[in-house]
Amino acid sequence: MILGICDGHNSSTSLIDEKKIIYVASEERFTRKKNFRGYPTNSLNYGLNSFVNEKEELSVITVGGQFRKGERLKKLKSLQENLEIPMYYFNHHLCHAASYKLSDFKECLILTIDGGGDGLSSTLSIGNNSGIETIAQSDLIDSVGDFYASITELLGFKPMEDEGKVMSLSSFETNDSKINLDIIDYNEKTKSFKNYLGVIGSESTKALKRILDYSKPNNSYDIQISKFAQSKLEEVVLKILKQFVDETGIKNIVFSGGVAQNVKLNKKIIHQDFVDNLYVPPFTGDEGLSIGSSILCSKKDFDLKNTYLGYKIDNCNVEKIVDLEKNFKIRYIEEKDIPEIIGKLISENKLVCISKGKMEFGPRALGNRSILGRPTKENANKLAKTLKRNSFMPYAPTILDEYSEIYLKNKKYSPYMTMLFDCFKSKKQDIEGTIHVDGTTRAQTLKKEFNETYYNIINFVNDTTKIPAVLNTSFNLHGEPIVCNEMDAINSFKKVGDALLLGNYLIEKIN
Structure with missing residues (x-):
């Protein structure tokens, strides 16, 4: 072991x-x-x-x-x-690159991009049965990830944490003219990204503030800057990928590192004519380094069936905790009855918190540490207000996989919420609360073998509402990590949700 x-x-x-x-x-x-x-x-x-x-x-x-x-x-x-x-x-x-072993590609190009680590900010490698051969690198100064993080900080968000907010803002429209500055690029001769600022971190943020003449938050200008950052990111990443696809003839791509969490970028990559397939691991950030290092040591292929690999909710612990709670109605539910009982609550437009089984690994809640509801605009607005979440941040749906092609253009199996899809206009109203302003959605498509209980809950909702999807957001208060144990779930439930499934116990608030 x-x-x-x-x-x-x-x-x-x-x-x-x-x-x-x-x-x-x-x-x-x-x-x-x-x-x-x-x-x-x-x-x-x-x-x-x-x-x-x-x-x-x-x-x-x-x-x-x-x-x-x-x-x-x-x-x-x-x-x-x-x-x-x-x-x-x-x-x-x-370690980031080692995640290619989780894909089913016999040979692939592996692109890793983040803020930086061990002196590098990106690598481009070939992965196959012989291992990993690195053929391009960028150092810490020429960091695409740091550029995006500096934009994040400039706009008043937390760098290395809130980059998703910049990505979300970039989808909005503005009447302002497009920003066109040579700040970050890719050099085909050096096979490296190029940071024309020459500085990173807080110095980069200061330089960008001066160049962009940014003094305080302004909705229209924030959108304009976000669109600039997202466009530059997509431009330089597509440049490096096209060069090496052309040179090697390899069209299967594995993308890892923190920047691979940018689903708008992932959507751009998979829609390129020179790309056949894209695999984005469910844990692209630094949390995945522990697994990556072990994969490198074992030198074996790994069959990743799901990411339910963490702390397991124990009914005995739940019993001890709920005995002390006076403001809840509590009852035990048999496993076979969970889909109907939880599905009925969701169908009745209740927001149900789920903390059951083993905790997911990675940045996304996938049904074991989730808040679930009908995918309506009303529920999206209610959650945004309760969680004190920025109004421009979209929510995601979980859609039963066999129905997903009805909702998603260019549908691909996406169990880990690592991909972004365009939604058919005729179906947007069904899942309105999970559609972003540009008509896209970061969907989890769910097969029964991935999580049977979760699948059956949504299937019950579908039987009742004729919509095979739920709104699924992570079970945590905004700014906190996803809940882990029984006490975390109780504490968060006190501030959000109408009901909580904690292990096999259904907990409801007494009005």
Whole structure:
């Protein structure tokens, strides 16, 4: 069994055995500090206590990222000494690239882009049965991810966290003229991105503020700047991909790193004539480094059936907690009755929080830590107000896969919400609360074998409302990590939702 560790930004712990990922969880879910940076004490302890019976079962420790010092290094060395097994450090971007092993491509181009890690901000590699061959790199100065993060900070959002808000704003229309500046580009001769600012981080934000003459938030100008940033991102990424598809003839693309969470960019990539297929892992950010490092060590292909790999809700823990609550109506539900009972509540236009089974890994809630409702504009507005979420941020639907081609143009199976689709105009009204201003939707398409209980809930909703979809947003208060354990679920439910399915217990508020 391989123990994987990421002890940097959005740290995590993973356990891999043979070709199976047994466990993986982000430390933020335990500490309740979003994108927690540091040694993953809690996720490590939960994994070891829950899935490792004897210390001898562990054969090696792998660490995502090579360079660290001080307390971080001391804690890793202490872990190694305690377990008495070898420990290997792997390059940050190589760990991102390792996710190609989760795809079904025999050969592919692997593009990794983020703010930076281990001295690099992007790599372009060929992945096949022989391993990974890196053929292009960009250093920390020429960082596309940092450019987008600096725009995020300029607009008053949190860099390395709120880039999705910039992406969302870029979909709105404005009468202002298009911004056209040479700030970031791709150089075919050097095979590297080029940052004409020559600075990154806070210095980049200051330079952009001066160049764009930005003094304070302005809706129209914010949209204009967001459109500029998104357009530049798409332009430079398509340039590098086209060059290497032309040079290698390889048309299957794996895209990883934090920038791969930009679904508008992903949509642009998959619609290019020179691309046959695109695979975006469900954990493209740094949380995936723990798994990536272990994959590099094992050198095997992995069959990823789903991402329900984290903390598991325990009915015994639920019983102890609910006994102390006085303002709820509580009852136990048999597993077979969950789809009908929860489906009926949703059909009656209730917002139902779900915290059941194992927690999903990655940035998206996929039915085990979700808030579900009918996909109406009314529910979208209600949630935005309750969660204090920016009004321009869209919600996503989960659609039963066999019906998805009725709603989605160029439909592809998308169980992890990593892709963006155009919705047919004739069907927009059915799922209005999950359609963005540009007519797109970041849909999860769901097959029964992926999550049977979740599938059956939506199927009941479909039988009742004739709409095979629900609004699905992550179960957390805005700015907090997705809920992890039983107490997290109770605390969040007190502020959002009409009912909570916690394990097998249905909890409803007493009016």
